[in-house]
Amino acid sequence: MNIILKIAWRNVWRNPRRSLVLISSIAVGVFGYMGTTAFSRGFLNQMVDSTIDLGGGHITISARGFHENPNINLFIAEPQRTESVLRQTPGIRTAPLVSLSGMVNSSETAAGAIINGIDPEHEPGITVISRSIAEGRYLGAAPARPEIVVGVELAKKLNVTLGEKIVLMISDLDNNISSGAYRICGLYQVSSKEFEKVNVYISMPEAQKLAGYGSAITACNIRLEDPEKVLDIAHSFSTALEGEPLEVLTWRDRNKLLEMAIATYDYSLLLTLIILFTAIAFSIANAFLMVIYERIQEFGIMMANGVLPRKIRGMLYTETFFITLLGLAMGFVASFTVFGYWSVAGLDLSNFASGLSTFGVGTTIYPAFVTYDIVLAIVVINIIVLASVLYPSIKASRFEVVDAIRFV
Amino acid sequence: MNTVELSRVTKIYQDKNKIPVKAVDGVDLEIQAGEFTAIAGPSGSGKTTLLNIIGGLDKPTSGGVQVGGQDLTALSRDKLAEFRLNTLGFIFQAYNLIPVLTAEENAEFMLLLQGVSAQERHTRVKQEFAELGIAAELMHRRPNELSGGQQQRVAVARALVSHPQLILADEPTANLDSKTGSVLLDKMKEMNEKKGVTFIFSTHDPMVMQRARRLITLKDGKIVEDVNHR
Numbered sequence: 351m352n353i354i355l356k357i358a359w360r361n362v363w364r365n366p367r368r369s370l371v372l373i374s375s376i377a378v379g380v381f382g383y384m385g386t387t388a389f390s391r392g393f394l395n396q397m398v399d400s401t402i403d404l405g406g407g408h409i410t411i412s413a414r415g416f417h418e419n420p421n422i423n424l425f426i427a428e429p430q431r432t433e434s435v436l437r438q439t440p441g442i443r444t445a446p447l448v449s450l451s452g453m454v455n456s457s458e459t460a461a462g463a464i465i466n467g468i469d470p471e472h473e474p475g476i477t478v479i480s481r482s483i484a485e486g487r488y489l490g491a492a493p494a495r496p497e498i499v500v501g502v503e504l505a506k507k508l509n510v511t512l513g514e515k516i517v518l519m520i521s522d523l524d525n526n527i528s529s530g531a532y533r534i535c536g537l538y539q540v541s542s543k544e545f546e547k548v549n550v551y552i553s554m555p556e557a558q559k560l561a562g563y564g565s566a567i568t569a570c571n572i573r574l575e576d577p578e579k580v581l582d583i584a585h586s587f588s589t590a591l592e593g594e595p596l597e598v599l600t601w602r603d604r605n606k607l608l609e610m611a612i613a614t615y616d617y618s619l620l621l622t623l624i625i626l627f628t629a630i631a632f633s634i635a636n637a638f639l640m641v642i643y644e645r646i647q648e649f650g651i652m653m654a655n656g657v658l659p660r661k662i663r664g665m666l667y668t669e670t671f672f673i674t675l676l677g678l679a680m681g682f683v684a685s686f687t688v689f690g691y692w693s694v695a696g697l698d699l700s701n702f703a704s705g706l707s708t709f710g711v712g713t714t715i716y717p718a719f720v721t722y723d724i725v726l727a728i729v730v731i732n733i734i735v736l737a738s739v740l741y742p743s744i745k746a747s748r749f750e751v752v753d754a755i756r757f758v
Numbered sequence: 759m760n761t762v763e764l765s766r767v768t769k770i771y772q773d774k775n776k777i778p779v780k781a782v783d784g785v786d787l788e789i790q791a792g793e794f795t796a797i798a799g800p801s802g803s804g805k806t807t808l809l810n811i812i813g814g815l816d817k818p819t820s821g822g823v824q825v826g827g828q829d830l831t832a833l834s835r836d837k838l839a840e841f842r843l844n845t846l847g848f849i850f851q852a853y854n855l856i857p858v859l860t861a862e863e864n865a866e867f868m869l870l871l872q873g874v875s876a877q878e879r880h881t882r883v884k885q886e887f888a889e890l891g892i893a894a895e896l897m898h899r900r901p902n903e904l905s906g907g908q909q910q911r912v913a914v915a916r917a918l919v920s921h922p923q924l925i926l927a928d929e930p931t932a933n934l935d936s937k938t939g940s941v942l943l944d945k946m947k948e949m950n951e952k953k954g955v956t957f958i959f960s961t962h963d964p965m966v967m968q969r970a971r972r973l974i975t976l977k978d979g980k981i982v983e984d985v986n987h988r
Contacts (some may be wrong), residue, residue, distance in 0.1 A: 353863075353867065353870040353871065356859075356863070357856065357858055357859065360858035360859070361858055364857070364858055647854070648854075648856060648857070651850070651854040651856070652856070653839060654813070654815055654842060654848050655842065655843065655848065655867060655868055655871070655916075656839050656840065656842045656843020656844070656868060656871055657839065657843075657871060658836055658839045658840075659835060659836070659839070660836075750816075751815045751816075752810050752815045752816040755815070755850070755854070
């Protein structure tokens with residue numbers, strides 16, 4: 351082993367208590383950073399999942415302007431053209447949707463609702479509603495009587511239970527009131543209470559009848575086997591459907607706020623990391639200044655024996671690097687152990703964060719690790735910590751040999 | 759051939775009150791290869807300063823310093839470090855071993871910096887340790903596990919093992935008992951006679967002065983006596 355590396359490594363353990371304090375301060379910083387990032391990533395991932403699982407898959411094709419203004423007059427009149435384009439694309443699942451804004455009435459009260467007309471055979475491939483039935487069952491493929499699935503929260507609000515009838519009302523294409531009575535066949539429960547309060551599900555033919563659409567639909571939802579291809583596939587749809595009065599939207603386009611949160615998160619993460627470790631860097635710089643004052647004579651002896659000043663600096667950098675590596679390792683081990691456990695088991699925050707369901711993430715958070723965050727931590731922490739010993743190490747290498755040897 | 763040539767070397771320090779103090783005052787000195795020289799004189803006479811100037815550890819305020827054919831006043835910090843590594847060996851009063859290295863690693867320190875192979879290092883260190891009477895079981899001990907005499911022997915081994923042209927020893931026996939100091943001086947004298955290594959001591963130890971073939975006496979930074987016993 352190189353003699354300078356050997357001396358640097360042994361110097362780390364020369365004052366074990368001080369080194370352990372430095373290593374621990376880095377480890378605690380890493381643990382704090384990893385906790386912040388893992389919970390934030392988990393939170394964002396769950397919001398993304400919620401957007402995809404509840405909001406129509408990875409890609410939605412709808413009439414142009416429908417997303418901004420879900421007007422009943424904006425629909426896909428000839429869905430066959432869109433379906434033929436989708437059939438040519440491998441690795442996707444699709445389901446048509448008729449989405450209408452209206453009112454839902456029980457015998458006691460009424461509420462605004464988004465009425466989702468779905469194909470019970472294909473819709474389970476897009477959203478999680480069919481797998482989120484808390485009571486009763488999902489919509490049948492060909493029910494004898496009109497039936498409806500409502501959210502648990504909406505059922506509470508309307509004070510209705512399974513088997514009871516509720517009435518849906520909308521203003522149809524001719525601006526006439528159109529209504530129908532539906533028996534509740536199932537109650538669903540998802541991560542977002544807000545979603546449960548407004549979304550109801552009936553069969554697509556029933557919705558088309560309510561709206562007066564005939565065979566028209568309002569959207570075609572698409573779920574990808576490989577979510578990484580979302581932009582490529584969305585682009586290919588846009589190209590194939592060019593000239594049609596349609597818009598192809600990815601989940602990011604549908605939820606701009608989330609898109610913005612994700613885009614800005616990386617910057618806020620970097621800022622958090624810099625602030626956290628700049629504070630730690632001052633204590634490291636202070637410790638190394640003490641180290642240098644303790645070893646001035648030793649540096650003098652080394653330089654007298656022919657060690658170049660830059661090697662003295664290199665030795666101190668190496669010593670810091672070893673301390674940083676140990677701190678990183680300790681911090682990562684603790685983070686992966688604690689947050690890794692929660693990433694599988696989940697951390698139930700229901701006692702003090704029930705408002706999380708507003709964001710569609712539920713009250714159980716699953717922290718997530720992202721390679722970028724880990725690499726960022728390793729690079730930024732090393733840079734900041736090494737920068738913190740820049741001054742002490744330059745100072746050490748600039749001592750006059752004769753003064754350093756005499757230093758007591 | 760002269761190993762050391764000093765011409766009109768003066769070194770002026772500023773003391774704590776910023777008052778200039780002449781530590782070395784216009785010294786002219788020539789030391790030939792293979793000499794065993796002691797620089798003596800009372801405290802504050804400029805012995806250590808002169809030794810530091812010869813070793814390139816300190817720069818003179820004025821005058822010329824040639825060691826091993828190199829003009830030390832013209833060398834940069836890095837070049838001076840390289841010069842010391844390849845030309846000189848130092849023995850200090852306080853041993854000054856590197857505390858985190860074992861006796862063997864301390865002794866081979868300069869060889870490691872010179873890039874000498876592991877086998878060659880091991881052979882040379884083993885040989886020097888044997889010649890200086892350092893027991894094999896001490897090789898893997900750290901300085902704090904060695905006595906003062908043992909540490910100084912390791913320091914001598916460190917200075918000798920790289921086969922320098924010149925060894926500068928600053929009060930090497932000051933912290934040793936007279937028996938240990940005497941044994942060590944005999945060893946250094948033997949190295950000088952056997953290997954022709956040039957030694958320059960700064961000392962006020964009579965044992966060193968007795969063994970020196972040339973005794974230079976300094977007073978107030980000036981050479982007041984230069985006696986050659988050859």
